[in-house]
Amino acid sequence: MKLEVLPLKLEERTTVVKEALDAGDRLGLITSIDGGQLLTLLLSPQMHTVTCFQTPIEDPVYHSITSLVPQAHWFERTTMDMFGLLPQGHPRLKRTHLHEPYAFEGAPLCNDVRDVDAHAYQFFDVEGEGIYEIPVGPIHAGIIEPGHFRFSCYGEIILNLEIRLGYIHRGVEKRLTEVPCHQARFVAEAAASDMPVANALAHVTAMESLLDFVLPGSCQFLRTAALEIERIAMHLSDLGGLAGDIGFLAISSSMARLRGLALRMGELLTGNRLMRGYICIGGVSMHSSSESRRELIKVAEQLKQQLEPVIDLYLANQVAIDRMEGIGKISCSLAREFGLVGVAARSSGISYDCRRYWSHALFPGEDFEISVEQTGDVFARAKVRIREIKSSLQLLMKLLQEPHAGPDWVPLPEELPRNSSAVGIVESHRGELIHLIITDHQGKIQRYCIKDPSVNNWTALAIAVRNNLVADFPLCNKSFSLSYSGHDL
Amino acid sequence: MLHLLSYLLSRGLATNKLIPEVLADGVTGLPKVTRNKCVEDCLACVHACPTDAITLKTVSPIVDRGACIGCNKCVALCPTGTLANDSATATYAYNREDLLVEAEQIKLGSGTRGGIFDGSMAVRVVSTGCSACDLEVAAANNPIFDMDRFGMQVVASPRFADALLITGPVPRAMHQPLLSCYEAMADPRIVVACGTCAVSGGVHRNGYAGANGVSPILPVDVFIPGCPPHPWQIILGLLAARRLTGRRRVTAGEGKANRSKALTGGEGI
Numbered sequence: 233m234k235l236e237v238l239p240l241k242l243e244e245r246t247t248v249v250k251e252a253l254d255a256g257d258r259l260g261l262i263t264s265i266d267g268g269q270l271l272t273l274l275l276s277p278q279m280h281t282v283t284c285f286q287t288p289i290e291d292p293v294y295h296s297i298t299s300l301v302p303q304a305h306w307f308e309r310t311t312m313d314m315f316g317l318l319p320q321g322h323p324r325l326k327r328t329h330l331h332e333p334y335a336f337e338g339a340p341l342c343n344d345v346r347d348v349d350a351h352a353y354q355f356f357d358v359e360g361e362g363i364y365e366i367p368v369g370p371i372h373a374g375i376i377e378p379g380h381f382r383f384s385c386y387g388e389i390i391l392n393l394e395i396r397l398g399y400i401h402r403g404v405e406k407r408l409t410e411v412p413c414h415q416a417r418f419v420a421e422a423a424a425s426d427m428p429v430a431n432a433l434a435h436v437t438a439m440e441s442l443l444d445f446v447l448p449g450s451c452q453f454l455r456t457a458a459l460e461i462e463r464i465a466m467h468l469s470d471l472g473g474l475a476g477d478i479g480f481l482a483i484s485s486s487m488a489r490l491r492g493l494a495l496r497m498g499e500l501l502t503g504n505r506l507m508r509g510y511i512c513i514g515g516v517s518m519h520s521s522s523e524s525r526r527e528l529i530k531v532a533e534q535l536k537q538q539l540e541p542v543i544d545l546y547l548a549n550q551v552a553i554d555r556m557e558g559i560g561k562i563s564c565s566l567a568r569e570f571g572l573v574g575v576a577a578r579s580s581g582i583s584y585d586c587r588r589y590w591s592h593a594l595f596p597g598e599d600f601e602i603s604v605e606q607t608g609d610v611f612a613r614a615k616v617r618i619r620e621i622k623s624s625l626q627l628l629m630k631l632l633q634e635p636h637a638g639p640d641w642v643p644l645p646e647e648l649p650r651n652s653s654a655v656g657i658v659e660s661h662r663g664e665l666i667h668l669i670i671t672d673h674q675g676k677i678q679r680y681c682i683k684d685p686s687v688n689n690w691t692a693l694a695i696a697v698r699n700n701l702v703a704d705f706p707l708c709n710k711s712f713s714l715s716y717s718g719h720d721l
Numbered sequence: 722m723l724h725l726l727s728y729l730l731s732r733g734l735a736t737n738k739l740i741p742e743v744l745a746d747g748v749t750g751l752p753k754v755t756r757n758k759c760v761e762d763c764l765a766c767v768h769a770c771p772t773d774a775i776t777l778k779t780v781s782p783i784v785d786r787g788a789c790i791g792c793n794k795c796v797a798l799c800p801t802g803t804l805a806n807d808s809a810t811a812t813y814a815y816n817r818e819d820l821l822v823e824a825e826q827i828k829l830g831s832g833t834r835g836g837i838f839d840g841s842m843a844v845r846v847v848s849t850g851c852s853a854c855d856l857e858v859a860a861a862n863n864p865i866f867d868m869d870r871f872g873m874q875v876v877a878s879p880r881f882a883d884a885l886l887i888t889g890p891v892p893r894a895m896h897q898p899l900l901s902c903y904e905a906m907a908d909p910r911i912v913v914a915c916g917t918c919a920v921s922g923g924v925h926r927n928g929y930a931g932a933n934g935v936s937p938i939l940p941v942d943v944f945i946p947g948c949p950p951h952p953w954q955i956i957l958g959l960l961a962a963r964r965l966t967g968r969r970r971v972t973a974g975e976g977k978a979n980r981s982k983a984l985t986g987g988e989g990i
């Protein structure tokens with residue numbers, strides 16, 4: 233979607249944002265271009281509109297809006313790290329991305345040298361008799377990305393969890409402004425390559441809107457198929473992980489087998505298990521023969537058949553359900569306040585799915601069922617995932633039966649328009665993913681901002697584990713399925 | 722419980738018995754260089770490559786598989802068939818230079834695939850990347866690929882690990898944690914760089930975050946290129962690493978030397 237950047241005065245900013253959110257808008261993201269301004273992206277799902285406000289900032293200090301708009305808290309911290317802009321009055325100001333080894337270099341995305349060193353990292357202290365801390369990470373016991381968790385506990389109970397990320401900050405956003413724009417998609421995919429399709433789709437959606445180009449349905453169909461296959465595969469992997477964390481190994485390995493089928497579908501469509509490098513500007517990069525298309529339908533049917541008994545066995549096990557029910561609860565009001573997205577939001581009663589509102593691939597034109605649960609616990613998140621696998625599979629099979637004649641790829645101009653901005657919003661398996669692109673007066677990408685769904689949802693994990701047992705932490709964690717690399721960039 | 726058992730029995734064995742030599746039909750691997758000569762002044766692949774992995778040597782290109790993310794663009798653009806898709810499952814190399822492939826030259830570590838009594842290897846996985854590699858390492862553990870049957874286990878502590886498998890480009894904030902993990906391992910210890918990022922930094926190379934792969938920080942014994950590598954490629958790379966465990970007997974002095982090399986080795990720590 234192409235954006236018009238509207239000016240907004242610093243004094244009015246808090247009121248405008250607060251009023252918009254009260255009226256049902258979402259805070260898309262807060263960032264800056266080069267440290268001389270604040271950008272605030274407001275999404276209005278009901279109106280299908282996105283508004284981007286630009287607030288010039290001379291002094292690198294501005295008034296924080298976090299105490300009125302809690303979901304701004306993480307964005308303000310990140311903007312400090314990356315641009316050296318200090319949000320005054322932020323209740324817990326500390327870095328999100330840059331660790332001590334970066335100490336002397338100021339803010340990487342800002343042109344001037346700004347010193348934010350005063351805000352070195354400090355953990356939140358919980359004090360009192362019998363209270364102790366458990367530090368975990370950055371390197372974890374299993375095969376997962378790095379991050380640090382600091383639990384303050386009383387006995388077996390978690391009183392507070394502080395999450396420190398940024399260990400795999402690779403400079404993705406900066407790199408995206410350096411590479412030639414026809415190669416940018418590979419970097420965009422590497423933002424979080426367990427969802428390469430969603431990232432590539434958000435990237436091309438933004439790029440194609442910049443170029444004012446609408447693709448033929450045949451290209452969009454292939455992209456939709458890839459997106460849904462990715463959702464199925466990742467939801468299966470998350471469900472398997474959940475089963476593994478409660479020691480239900482029969483189910484976790486059965487899920488791994490099912491995921492194998494989902495990956496096979498990806499392979500048949502794109503030549504790659506994870507479908508990397510498939511979606512490109514102007515369409516898709518690989519032609520799949522009608523033979524492999526037929527095979528794909530077969531595998532999808534197999535998956536549908538084999539899924540049922542595994543789900544039945546999973547949900548028939550009372551011990552498994554007891555481990556998940558009532559654990560890691562997030563209330564609807566908290567979910568709204570912190571702007572949660574994806575499965576986490578839908579499990580807490582918020583029926584927000586980007587596929588209904590924002591244009592990407594064939595959406596919002598395609599019909600599908602949104603699954604919503606009210607209880608907000610681990611079990612709710614598992615149930616939402618199960619239903620989403622089924623509805624995605626149904627959508628995929630419906631699409632594959634339809635004829636979609638037309639090209640896979642159409643050539644587009646390589647030159648981007650000057651001084652423009654566009655945004656791509658995609659419902660990844662984790663939730664709302666935003667890519668925002670701004671070009672300068674030469675038509676070069678000046679700022680590329682990625683908002684991974686995990687940026688919203690990491691806070692949810694910290695809240696959900698409060699007053700739960702330490703032993704239930706892995707379960708809560710898995711149920712949110714958060715990305716470290718998507719956050720750290 | 723009985724339902725569960727009968728279901729599991731009814732599903733039979735998922736595991737692929739043999740490690741295939743090549744990936745399934747239609748699956749993209751890494752590029753290889755054939756003997757076909759390039760068209761003069763073509764350079765299509767050199768310009769197309771997103772990671773600058775291709776250089777041109779007089780009449781044919783040299784592909785650095787350690788920098789390649791397997792996007793297949795070069796193969797698709799090459800007018801002469803000089804570059805072709807290589808779907809081999811054995812892609813690992815013991816030396817970084819061996820990942821530079823020229824016409825029909827792919828220098829892989831030699832050796833047998835190993836028999837059932839070849840011993841085991843405990844692997845500690847440290848992820849420093851984008852998590853696609855992690856997914857594939859985890860998949861190598863699943864019932865379909867099942868690396869456990871070769872005696873290779875993923876363990877939860879460096880203390881009892883024989884090999885350290887690293888994914889991702891090791892950005893700056895992970896330099897120290899990675900070193901500490903290596904330090905905690907007993908000699909002899911083997912370092913495996915898994916994935917193009919770990920081998921060279923991949924698309925993140927030479928950025929401000931110092932994400933240039935494992936080599937600037939630790940001495941690497943086995944390189945597994947690919948973005949991400951296929952689970953078979955990972956398993957074969959680990960089998961190659963296991964062959965080193967038998968051969969490597971560390972003398973008292975060497976262990977110490979390794980350690981100090983590691984501690985002073987990395988730049989910008």
Ligand code: SF4
Nearest residue numbers: 770789790792793795
């Ligand atoms: S396949 Fe590898 S060498 Fe070829 S263009 Fe892609 S990254 Fe470069």
Ligand code: SF4
Nearest residue numbers: 850853916917918948
């Ligand atoms: S090599 Fe590729 S898949 Fe592996 S960490 Fe790097 S970008 Fe990710």
